Amino acid sequence: MKTRRTEQAGKSRSHEEWIYGLNPVREAIRSGRRIKSVIISTSRKEKIPWIEGDIALRGIPVKRADRIFFDSRFPKGHQGIAAVLPPREYADIEDLFDMPSRRHEVPLFLALDCLEDPRNLGAILRVADAAGVHGVILQAHRSATLGPEAVKASAGASEYMPVAVVPNIKHAMKESKARGMTVIGAEADGRPLWELDLGGPVLVVVGSEGKGLRRTVREGCDVLAGIPMKGRINSLNASVAAGVVIFEIMRQRWRITEHD
Numbered sequence: 001m002k003t004r005r006t007e008q009a010g011k012s013r014s015h016e017e018w019i020y021g022l023n024p025v026r027e028a029i030r031s032g033r034r035i036k037s038v039i040i041s042t043s044r045k046e047k048i049p050w051i052e053g054d055i056a057l058r059g060i061p062v063k064r065a066d067r068i069f070f071d072s073r074f075p076k077g078h079q080g081i082a083a084v085l086p087p088r089e090y091a092d093i094e095d096l097f098d099m100p101s102r103r104h105e106v107p108l109f110l111a112l113d114c115l116e117d118p119r120n121l122g123a124i125l126r127v128a129d130a131a132g133v134h135g136v137i138l139q140a141h142r143s144a145t146l147g148p149e150a151v152k153a154s155a156g157a158s159e160y161m162p163v164a165v166v167p168n169i170k171h172a173m174k175e176s177k178a179r180g181m182t183v184i185g186a187e188a189d190g191r192p193l194w195e196l197d198l199g200g201p202v203l204v205v206v207g208s209e210g211k212g213l214r215r216t217v218r219e220g221c222d223v224l225a226g227i228p229m230k231g232r233i234n235s236l237n238a239s240v241a242a243g244v245v246i247f248e249i250m251r252q253r254w255r256i257t258e259h260d
Contacts, residue, residue, distance in 0.1 A: 015086075015087065016036065016084050016085065016086060016087065017084075017085055017086075017087055017088060017147075017148070018073070018074075018082055018083070018084060018085075018148050019082065019083050019085065019148055019151045019152070020070075020074045020078040020079070020081065020082040020083075020148055020152060021077060021078060021079050021081065021082075021151075021152045022048070022079050022081055023155040023156040024083075024151045024152055024154070024155070024156050024158070024159075025038060025081050025082065025083045026054075026156060027155075027156025027157075027159045027160070028083060028085065028156070028159050029054045029055060029058065029060070029083075030054060030159075031159040031160060033085060033159060034085065034086055035058070035060045035083050035084070035085055036061075036083075036084040036085060036086070037060065037061040037062070037063055037083065037084050038055055038060055038061070038062050038063070038081065038082070038083045039062075039063045039064070039065050039069075039081070039082045039083070039084070040062060040063070040064055040065075040080060040081050041064075041065060041066070041067055041069075041070050041080030041081065042064050042065065042066050042067070043066070043067045043080060044079075044080035044081070048081070067080070070082065074148065075149065075152075077152065088146055090163055090164055090165050091135060091162040091163060091164045092164065093137065093164040093166055093172060093175070096109075096134070096135040096137075096162055096164045097109075097175065097176065097179055099134050099135065099162070100134050100201075105134070106199075106200065106201055106253065107134060107176075107179070107181055107201040107202065107203075108131075108132065108133050108134055108201075108202055108204075108246075108249060109133065109134055109135055109136070109137065109176065109181070109202070109203045109204070110124070110128055110133050110135075110136045110137070110203070110204050110205075110206065110242065110246065111136075111137040111138075111169045111172055111173065111203055111204070111205045111206070112124065112136065112137070112138055112139070112143065112169075112205075112206055113139065113169055113205055113206065113207045113208060113213050113214055113217045114139060114141075114142045114143050114207070114208040114211075114214065115138075115143055115144055115206065115207075115208050115209065115238060116142065116143065116144050116208055116209060117144060117209055117238075118144040118145070118147055118149040118150035118153065119149055119150070119153040120144070120153075120209065120237065120238045120239045121138075121144040121145075121146070121150040121153070121154075122149065122150040122151060122152060122153025122154035122155075122157075122158065123153050123154070123239035124136070124206070124238070124239045124242045124243075125150070125153075125154040125157045125158050125161045125163075126153070126154045126155050126157040127239065127242060127243040127246060127247075128157070128161050128242075128246065129154075129157035129160055129161045130157075131243075131246040131247055131249070131250050132250065133161070133246060134162070135161070135162040135163065135164060136161055136162070136163050136164075137163075137164050137165075137166060137169055137172050138163060138164070138165045138166070138169075139165070139166060139167070139168060139169045140165050140166065140167055141167075145165075146158055146163060169205070169217065170216060170217060170220055172203075173203065173205065173217070173220050173221075174220070176203040177222070179201070180201050181200075181201040181202055181203045182200060182201065182202050182203070182222050182223065183202075183203045183205060183220065183221045183222045183223075184196070184198070184202055184203070184204050184205065184221060184222065184223055184224075184225050184245070185204075185205045185207075185213050185217070185218055185221035185223070185224045185225065186204060186205065186206045186207065186213075186224075186225055186226075186227075186241055186242065186245050187207070187212060187213060187218065187224040187225070187226055188212070188226055188227075188235065189224070189226055190223070190224030190225045190226035191223065191224065191225060191226060192225075192226060192227075192228050193225045193226065193227050193228070193244070193245060193248050194228070194248070196223065196225055197252070198248060198249040198252045198253075199249075199252050199253055199255075202249060204242070204245055204246065204249070205217060205221060206238055206241065206242045206245075207238070208238070209237075209238050225245060227241060227244050227245070
């Protein structure tokens with residue numbers, strides 16, 4: 001797949017990035033991504049089997065740092081391990097949309113409309129990878145990016161899920177329609193998810209925390225899908241809502257396959 005470095009408008013691009021946590025570091029190594037070095041806390045006494053395996057096999061430098069280094073640089077949950085990598089390469093949107101046809105699969109994409117919490121982004125990437133989503137599309141402005149917190153929350157899925165960053169997701173929505181996809185917006189007041197036919201080519205659009213989809217994005221969707229709820233709090237976390245919608249699509253596609 002073609003990739004490119006995507007500059008965030010108004011933000012300087014570093015020549016390196018950090019990730020932290022056992023799963024993110026392990027999956028970055030296993031995915032074949034270039035690693036400049038791995039840093040392990042001096043307070044971590046137990047051995048990490050793949051440190052002596054995968055890291056040693058690839059000749060990646062291993063350094064030691066005290067707990068103060070980790071606690072001052074990373075949030076809780078760093079697990080005493082981090083890695084330094086070159087800047088992430090993002091997928092080219094056109095190449096991303098071409099992927100399903102090359103694989104002879106029904107397109108399934110996810111677009112995030114100004115999702116701002118990196119932990120939600122990471123959780124969505126983890127769900128998307130589990131459900132076989134072909135790629136995730138982010139907007140360059142007012143959106144969370146694949147920083148250390150998002151990578152950590154993805155538990156390593158960010159190394160395998162293609163991500164494209166575009167100036168405006170509305171253009172990506174139009175392109176997906178031109179390619180025969182139905183654009184489904186996840187909205188609380190939409191048609192009940194279970195009533196929709198989701199077996200065809202689909203782009204699912206999930207809105208931001210609290211605000212949901214922007215009006216113009218909402219109007220650009222072919223259909224709005226709501227998740228029926230019975231509780232007193234009539235809302236779900238963005239990553240949970242994305243998971244419910246994506247796995248309903250997966251369920252319907254499995255049923256179609258079983259009846260073929």
